[in-house]
Amino acid sequence: MEKVVIIGTGCAGLTAALYIARANLNPLVLTGLMPGGLLTTTSIVENFPGFPEGIDGYELMTRMQKQAERFGARVQFATVESVDLSKKPYSLIVDGEKVEAETIIIASGAGHRHLGLESEDLLEKKGVTYCATCDGALPMFRNQPLVVVGGGDSACEEATYLTRFGSVVYLIHRRDSLRASRIMAERTLANPKIKPIWDSVVTEVLDVKQDKVTGVRVKHLKTNAESTLDCAGVFVAIGHVPNTQIFKGVVDMDENGYISRKEGSQTNVPGVFVAGDCSDHVYRQAITAAGMGCAAAIDAERYLAALSQ
Numbered sequence: 060m061e062k063v064v065i066i067g068t069g070c071a072g073l074t075a076a077l078y079i080a081r082a083n084l085n086p087l088v089l090t091g092l093m094p095g096g097l098l099t100t101t102s103i104v105e106n107f108p109g110f111p112e113g114i115d116g117y118e119l120m121t122r123m124q125k126q127a128e129r130f131g132a133r134v135q136f137a138t139v140e141s142v143d144l145s146k147k148p149y150s151l152i153v154d155g156e157k158v159e160a161e162t163i164i165i166a167s168g169a170g171h172r173h174l175g176l177e178s179e180d181l182l183e184k185k186g187v188t189y190c191a192t193c194d195g196a197l198p199m200f201r202n203q204p205l206v207v208v209g210g211g212d213s214a215c216e217e218a219t220y221l222t223r224f225g226s227v228v229y230l231i232h233r234r235d236s237l238r239a240s241r242i243m244a245e246r247t248l249a250n251p252k253i254k255p256i257w258d259s260v261v262t263e264v265l266d267v268k269q270d271k272v273t274g275v276r277v278k279h280l281k282t283n284a285e286s287t288l289d290c291a292g293v294f295v296a297i298g299h300v301p302n303t304q305i306f307k308g309v310v311d312m313d314e315n316g317y318i319s320r321k322e323g324s325q326t327n328v329p330g331v332f333v334a335g336d337c338s339d340h341v342y343r344q345a346i347t348a349a350g351m352g353c354a355a356a357i358d359a360e361r362y363l364a365a366l367s368q
């Protein structure tokens with residue numbers, strides 16, 4: 060039986076793995092389909108402390124894995140298909156095999172909701188992005204017109220943040236008013252660099268032929284009229300989807316699927332802890348996910364210590 064199984068090898072899972080391994084608890088760490096997590100999909104990470112020149116996302120995650128393995132973490136390329144947390148030891152079905160565990164740390168992350176356009180996928184990292192805090196300061200976006208898609212708090216935050224870098228920020232929203240909280244909506248609309256484009260959706264990101272973002276094709280939902288807008292970046296902010304489906308009905312979560320924390324990193328199930336973006340709809344950064352991974356590891360370690368007394 061495993062003492063600790065960690066689900067996920069993003070910043071949260073690998074930081075948890077490092078701490079658990081250093082406590083001599085020899086964790087089993089399961090990668091899922093994206094070893095290294097979301098950060099492996101970005102080229103340069105400029106805001107992870109300790110790397111003044113920035114660091115390639117893939118390299119950072121490879122280093123995190125090596126650091127955890129150095130102390131005994133066993134990283135396995137495998138996906139958790141289902142869990143049974145109704146009795147101890149807990150059991151997980153991992154690529155068809157049963158694994159039993161005393162404690163589990165869920166660090167399964169969250170994906171960005173996509174517009175669902177082929178051109179969006181083809182131009183990801185070539186001007187299409189899902190995180191203004193991560194990418195807004197990149198040289199390619201400086202003093203250029205930028206587009207934010209969405210109308211909630213995140214879209215408003217992204218748009219406001221991007222006004223520091225872009226020459227103008229078009230906020231494209233499918234309705235005729237923002238869904239964001241009132242104060243956030245008022246502040247956003249009062250910003251002279253933000254130009255809302257109401258009742259509209261992006262139907263294509265341009266220009267796949269040039270292999271970079273040069274603009275968007277926009278459709279007005281009331282008139283069906285199509286137009287194009289020049290821009291150097293498209294920031295999609297239409298929500299996130301936490302990777303928590305396998306815990307539905309078993310581990311408490313909010314209406315959007317983010318796992319709820321009771322005390323520290325503890326979930327409603329004793330001995331099951333959570334860390335990172337699958338439990339965080341507010342910060343969603345590498346460093347916050349890593350910090351939560353550390354907290355979950357310490358909580359799991361203390362839980363196991365209390366059991367053995």
Ligand SMILES: Cc1cc2nc3c(=O)[nH]c(=O)nc-3n(C[C@H](O)[C@H](O)[C@H](O)COP(=O)(O)OP(=O)(O)OC[C@H]3O[C@@H](n4cnc5c(N)ncnc54)[C@H](O)[C@@H]3O)c2cc1C
Pocket residue numbers: 066067068069070071072089090091092093094095096097098100101103104105106107137138139140166167168169189190192193194302305334335336337343344345346348
């Ligand atoms: C393009 C891009 C650029 C970014 N740039 C930055 C940046 O510059 N700075 C910054 O701070 N943040 C950045 N972020 C955000 C950052 O990547 C996330 O906040 C961080 O990765 C969250 O870490 P996590 O461990 O919670 O989840 P993730 O990194 O999403 O990792 C989740 C892990 O869980 C695994 N998993 C999921 N389901 C299962 C399962 N059923 N079984 C087993 N494993 C499973 C996945 O395979 C993956 O390994 C960026 C995000 C994106 C998309």
